[in-house]
Amino acid sequence: MQTNPLVTGRALRMAFGGVEVVKGVDVELLAGEVHAIVGENGAGKSTVAKILAGVHRPTGGLVEVGGQETLLEGPRQALALGIALIHQEPLTFPDLTVAENIFVGHQPLKGRLVDWRKMESRADELLSTLGARFRSRDLAGGLSVADQQMIELASALTHNVKVLLMDETTAALTPKEVAELFEIVGRLRADGCAIAFVSHRLGEVFEISDCITVMRDGEKVGERRPAETEVGEIVRMMIGREITVPPSSERAPDSVTRTESPTFAVKSLASKGRFEEVSFEVHSGEVVALAGLVGAGRTEVCESIFGVRPMTGVVELDGKTVQIRSPREAIALGLAMVPEDRQHDGLLLPMSLAHNATLATVQSTARTGWLADKQERSSAKDYLERLHTAYRSLDQKAKELSGGNQQKIVLAKWLMAAPKVLILDEPTRGVDVGAKEEVHRLVRDLAAQGMAILMVSSDLSEVLAMGHRVLVMREGRLVAEMSQAEATAEKVMLAATGQVSSAA
Amino acid sequence: MRPDPATAKAGRVWALREFGTLALVVVVFIAAGSREPRFLQASSLNSILLWIPLLIVIGMGQMLVIVTRGIDVSVGSMVGLSGILVGMLFRTHPGLGVLPGCLAGVGVGLLLGSLNGLLIAVARIPPIIATLGTLSAFRGLTFIVSGSKQINSNDLPDALTRLSLDGPVHVAGVTLSWILFLALLVAAATAFAIRRTRSGRDVFALGSNPDAARLRGIPVTRTTYLVYAFTGALSGLAGVMYASRFGFVNPATAGQGMELSVIAAVVIGSTKVTGGSGSVLGVLLGCLLLGTINVALAVLGIDATWQLLIYGLVILLALLVDKGVQGAMTRWQGAR
Numbered sequence: 001m002q003t004n005p006l007v008t009g010r011a012l013r014m015a016f017g018g019v020e021v022v023k024g025v026d027v028e029l030l031a032g033e034v035h036a037i038v039g040e041n042g043a044g045k046s047t048v049a050k051i052l053a054g055v056h057r058p059t060g061g062l063v064e065v066g067g068q069e070t071l072l073e074g075p076r077q078a079l080a081l082g083i084a085l086i087h088q089e090p091l092t093f094p095d096l097t098v099a100e101n102i103f104v105g106h107q108p109l110k111g112r113l114v115d116w117r118k119m120e121s122r123a124d125e126l127l128s129t130l131g132a133r134f135r136s137r138d139l140a141g142g143l144s145v146a147d148q149q150m151i152e153l154a155s156a157l158t159h160n161v162k163v164l165l166m167d168e169t170t171a172a173l174t175p176k177e178v179a180e181l182f183e184i185v186g187r188l189r190a191d192g193c194a195i196a197f198v199s200h201r202l203g204e205v206f207e208i209s210d211c212i213t214v215m216r217d218g219e220k221v222g223e224r225r226p227a228e229t230e231v232g233e234i235v236r237m238m239i240g241r242e243i244t245v246p247p248s249s250e251r252a253p254d255s256v257t258r259t260e261s262p263t264f265a266v267k268s269l270a271s272k273g274r275f276e277e278v279s280f281e282v283h284s285g286e287v288v289a290l291a292g293l294v295g296a297g298r299t300e301v302c303e304s305i306f307g308v309r310p311m312t313g314v315v316e317l318d319g320k321t322v323q324i325r326s327p328r329e330a331i332a333l334g335l336a337m338v339p340e341d342r343q344h345d346g347l348l349l350p351m352s353l354a355h356n357a358t359l360a361t362v363q364s365t366a367r368t369g370w371l372a373d374k375q376e377r378s379s380a381k382d383y384l385e386r387l388h389t390a391y392r393s394l395d396q397k398a399k400e401l402s403g404g405n406q407q408k409i410v411l412a413k414w415l416m417a418a419p420k421v422l423i424l425d426e427p428t429r430g431v432d433v434g435a436k437e438e439v440h441r442l443v444r445d446l447a448a449q450g451m452a453i454l455m456v457s458s459d460l461s462e463v464l465a466m467g468h469r470v471l472v473m474r475e476g477r478l479v480a481e482m483s484q485a486e487a488t489a490e491k492v493m494l495a496a497t498g499q500v501s502s503a504a
Numbered sequence: 505m506r507p508d509p510a511t512a513k514a515g516r517v518w519a520l521r522e523f524g525t526l527a528l529v530v531v532v533f534i535a536a537g538s539r540e541p542r543f544l545q546a547s548s549l550n551s552i553l554l555w556i557p558l559l560i561v562i563g564m565g566q567m568l569v570i571v572t573r574g575i576d577v578s579v580g581s582m583v584g585l586s587g588i589l590v591g592m593l594f595r596t597h598p599g600l601g602v603l604p605g606c607l608a609g610v611g612v613g614l615l616l617g618s619l620n621g622l623l624i625a626v627a628r629i630p631p632i633i634a635t636l637g638t639l640s641a642f643r644g645l646t647f648i649v650s651g652s653k654q655i656n657s658n659d660l661p662d663a664l665t666r667l668s669l670d671g672p673v674h675v676a677g678v679t680l681s682w683i684l685f686l687a688l689l690v691a692a693a694t695a696f697a698i699r700r701t702r703s704g705r706d707v708f709a710l711g712s713n714p715d716a717a718r719l720r721g722i723p724v725t726r727t728t729y730l731v732y733a734f735t736g737a738l739s740g741l742a743g744v745m746y747a748s749r750f751g752f753v754n755p756a757t758a759g760q761g762m763e764l765s766v767i768a769a770v771v772i773g774s775t776k777v778t779g780g781s782g783s784v785l786g787v788l789l790g791c792l793l794l795g796t797i798n799v800a801l802a803v804l805g806i807d808a809t810w811q812l813l814i815y816g817l818v819i820l821l822a823l824l825v826d827k828g829v830q831g832a833m834t835r836w837q838g839a840r
Contacts, residue, residue, distance in 0.1 A: 075721055079721060092713065092716060093709050093717075096705075100705060105706070105721050105722050112701070113701065114702060114704075116699075155720075
């Protein structure tokens with residue numbers, strides 16, 4: 001077997017909007033090897049894969065293909081060089097047939113015309129070697145995620161790939177589908193392909209890879225051979241050593257004076273294909289941290305509770321079962337949610353701070369049907385100042401603020417509404433350290449005032465610092481519940497990656 | 505000739521949808537015929553067959569535009585400007601043949617459509633805004649170049665008007681005109697191109713999933729540009745057909761409001777407004793239904809002002825039916 005690197009990334013750097021997400025990473029993909037890239041959410045794994053596939057052009061460093069420095073202009077050129085990327089979300093064309101999806105952009109021609117017969121027979125051949133249960137003439141739109149990924153894989157194979165990059169390809173697959181995928185990967189490896197496998201399912205990583213690169217905060221922390229290491233070491237590398245539980249003065253108090261019945265409880269929540277059997281409760285004055293990896297279903301649970309997406313199960317508020325069919329109903333019942341993507345879901349970016357801050361309360365201040373402008377402005381000002389928000393004027397547009405200050409506006413919006421239950425989805429993602437502490441202080445204050453708070457976070461130190469209790473989700477299920485005293489970074493990570501079935 | 509290579513099963517559902525359009529044509533015929541037997545005479549069929557060729561030609565372009573999730577509302581103004589310019593060309597060069605005239609029309613349209621294409625594909629202006637702008641600009645230009653003066657029938661060569669008055673096929677008093685055959689030729693060429701060329705398939709891929717199209721290396725900018733340029737070229741040809749059909753070109757009325765009928769025909773013809781799917785056969789049937797309704801209204805003596813209301817209702821009805829069909833398909837696929 002050859003051992004020369006097919007693709008090499010040297011000192012790769014990547015920044016989005018001034019934030020560096022990949023900071024000088026070296027990676028070498030060897031022929032006949034499966035190379036796993038692992039790390040926590042946001043460690044920069046996917047970005048590295050996308051750089052190697054020509055999707056992103058690195059802001060620093062260089063890519064070598066077959067030992068030659070190469071400037072990848074785009075995915076098309078990467079494909080021409082035999083480098084294919086299978087995306088986390090499959091990139092299929094629902095209105096086109098499977099055959100067309102496989103051969104899009106490079107259909108077999110007869111003269112200058114598309115040769116449908118050849119395209120379909122070659123697609124069927126390929127699909128049968130991959131063991132697909134669908135045919136070339138089916139429409140891609142009705143297929144499952146696993147089948148759609150198989151289409152992408154088939155498409156990559158038609159390009160005569162030498163390097164196959166897989167970005168969290170197994171995230172949406174069932175164990176059986178994963179096994180089938182790995183069988184194909186094994187065949188490609190035997191054929192001398194280099195395979196990069198981005199994942200945070202460590203079990204799979206150990207099963208299939210020849211080499212593991214561990215990333216943390218955009219940097220490569222190390223490279224290991226599976227035979228020479230064990231899961232525990234990889235987890236420790238992923239979370240790093242500097243994760244220490246914050247001093248007790250900064251931690252939320254260990255015990256909460258529990259009200260007799262929880263303020264908020266959910267029982268057996270389920271949404272087909274997203275999550276199932278999710279039950280938990282949140283008491284008044286309590287912060288419950290919901291930890292897990294990206295794709296574990298945490299955001300979906302929050303959105304379902306808030307009426308954004310349909311689900312089955314029971315939601316109880318103050319011991320009474322409630323029906324929430326829309327965010328409007330959720331708000332009316334005293335729920336509030338700060339979404340993960342605040343730019344998209346939480347703020348009206350082109351509108352003024354005053355309008356954004358008062359959005360949730362506009363119904364109550366505008367008694368006569370007209371906006372009570374003066375009243376709005378004075379209460380908005382009051383709240384923004386309490387949150388130490390840095391802004392020039394209330395008429396400033398929300399999009400001009402930094403991430404941290406935007407988040408404060410969103411929080412201010414809900415503070416004014418004074419909800420009973422506050423759901424925070426990644427409240428400090430993309431927020432600088434200073435603002436992060438302020439957001440944390442604020443959340444603690446809110447809990448102290450008696451709010452019941454559910455906080456989704458992928459930031460382990462945040463989970464440990466803020467949560468009176470820590471819940472861990474994996475692949476759509478709650479897999480662990482820990483008290484603050486029990487919770488450690490390692491336990492949470494092990495539960496989230498599926499190394500232990502339960503830690504509590 | 506079905507350009508959309510749907511699966512046998514999914515195809516059946518859409519064939520049903522197209523059959524529905526055809527059934528509606530029959531319903532309109534029976535309804536109108538029972539109230540006014542004159543409608544069943546050859547003359548109204550002639551009117552219908554003379555009314556639809558322009559619609560078909562522009563509809564082929566508009567269908568592709570809508571497949572890419574865009575829209576082109578400037579088609580009527582392109583018809584007007586091309587009709588006026590080619591009319592002026594005929595006036596200054598009385599000996600000019602019909603074929604060079606048609607080519608000039610296509611050339612003018614290609615230029616105008618290219619402008620739309622550049623605005624949308626390169627400058628990234630939303631299609632509805634860009635073509636709303638050119639709708640107004642092209643119409644204004646039509647008035648300016650013509651000095652607000654109409655092109656009269658004596659300015660146009662007889663051979664041109666004969667294309668509409670005469671045709672190669674006469675059956676029982678019904679004339680299948682040359683421009684109808686021209687339109688069907690355009691439709692056949694379009695059907696072939698979108699099924700058998702890579703660029704044609706790129707149009708459908710782009711409309712089906714723009715993000716995936718970009719990441720899978722489809723030339724998105726070029727494809728987007730091409731559909732608008734193509735629509736422009738066809739609208740330019742339709743401008744010449746307009747001169748042939750009516751025997752005059754008025755800068756104010758030529759092609760005016762035509763965008764609505766074209767979009768209606770395309771949408772009725774089961775083109776998915778959310779992109780990615782559409783068929784030539786569907787658009788042909790859409791044109792036929794619209795033409796039938798149009799002539800039926802005239803024969804029944806219903807005021808022309810009713811047309812707008814009825815077009816609007818028919819468009820909305822078609823969209824509602826499509827929503828229902830798509831819902832049924834999703835359920836069917838989910839149950840699989």
